[in-house]
Amino acid sequence: MGRVQNKACVVTGAGSGIGKATALRLAEEGGKVVVSDINVESAQKVADEIKKSGGIAIAHKTDVSDFKQCEDLIETCVKEFGTVHVVVNSAGVNIPGVFHEVSNEIIDKTLNVNLKGSMYTCRAAIPHMLKHKNGSLVNISSVNGIVSEPFLTVYSASKGGVVMLTKGIALDYAKLGIRCNAICPGWVDTPINYAHAEMMGGLDKIYKEIGNFQPIGRPGEPIEIAHLALFLASDEASFMTGSIVSADGGMTAQ
Numbered sequence: 001m002g003r004v005q006n007k008a009c010v011v012t013g014a015g016s017g018i019g020k021a022t023a024l025r026l027a028e029e030g031g032k033v034v035v036s037d038i039n040v041e042s043a044q045k046v047a048d049e050i051k052k053s054g055g056i057a058i059a060h061k062t063d064v065s066d067f068k069q070c071e072d073l074i075e076t077c078v079k080e081f082g083t084v085h086v087v088v089n090s091a092g093v094n095i096p097g098v099f100h101e102v103s104n105e106i107i108d109k110t111l112n113v114n115l116k117g118s119m120y121t122c123r124a125a126i127p128h129m130l131k132h133k134n135g136s137l138v139n140i141s142s143v144n145g146i147v148s149e150p151f152l153t154v155y156s157a158s159k160g161g162v163v164m165l166t167k168g169i170a171l172d173y174a175k176l177g178i179r180c181n182a183i184c185p186g187w188v189d190t191p192i193n194y195a196h197a198e199m200m201g202g203l204d205k206i207y208k209e210i211g212n213f214q215p216i217g218r219p220g221e222p223i224e225i226a227h228l229a230l231f232l233a234s235d236e237a238s239f240m241t242g243s244i245v246s247a248d249g250g251m252t253a254q
Helices: 017-028 040-052 067-081 104-132 153-176 191-199 203-208 222-233
Strands: 008-012 032-037 056-061 086-089 135-140 178-185 244-247
Touching: 008 017, 008 067, 008 104, 017 032, 017 040, 017 056, 017 086, 017 222, 032 040, 032 067, 040 056, 056 067, 067 104, 086 104, 086 222, 104 135, 104 153, 104 178, 135 153, 135 222, 153 178, 153 244, 178 222, 191 203, 222 244
Parallel strands: 008 032, 008 086, 032 056, 086 135, 135 178, 178 244
Antiparallel strands: none
């Protein structure tokens, strides 16, 4: 216990899925967590769950596609907890489609949330991290930031951008005490994947045949990604920066 003891943590997209699991794990390990989500009711439920278990948390409504809201999110963390040590960028959207039929609005939303959202939150947090020369930024990319799949061209482009964003930040701040790493989950059992599953024949079909593309033979669970996010956030990963870590059940080993 205590792997992020007393560290001020921000988790976006923390109302559900990987973000929720990560917020809970950070709190279990002593982190003081700002639970951020565009759905503030969901964020509040997670914050209440943390507090009921004896942890420290507050909820915050944030649309990460808006830099001012990301800035306010980080300022809220600093106001409540004194600074910010950890940011986990988990907010994301996945709107699949045939590429030439995808609307400009969907392209903009996907890039604004998945890529610019991570960019904005990191950019808002870094000045505070520089003050104490310590910080860990963890970006949730996707296996589709490394390899693509049918109907995910726009999503893959956004997540590939997160991979390169992570490497660039890591190099810019490597000598200044700030680490930046990314996680590339495979197919995890969260609602963000359900629309894609429908385009591929339905969730039951996907899970029945998942061993064909994810050798471990099952979907991942949000907690399995949260364990990795906790490790990267903690000082146990002090020699890791610019790392792109796949947690994909063997998908990219093929």
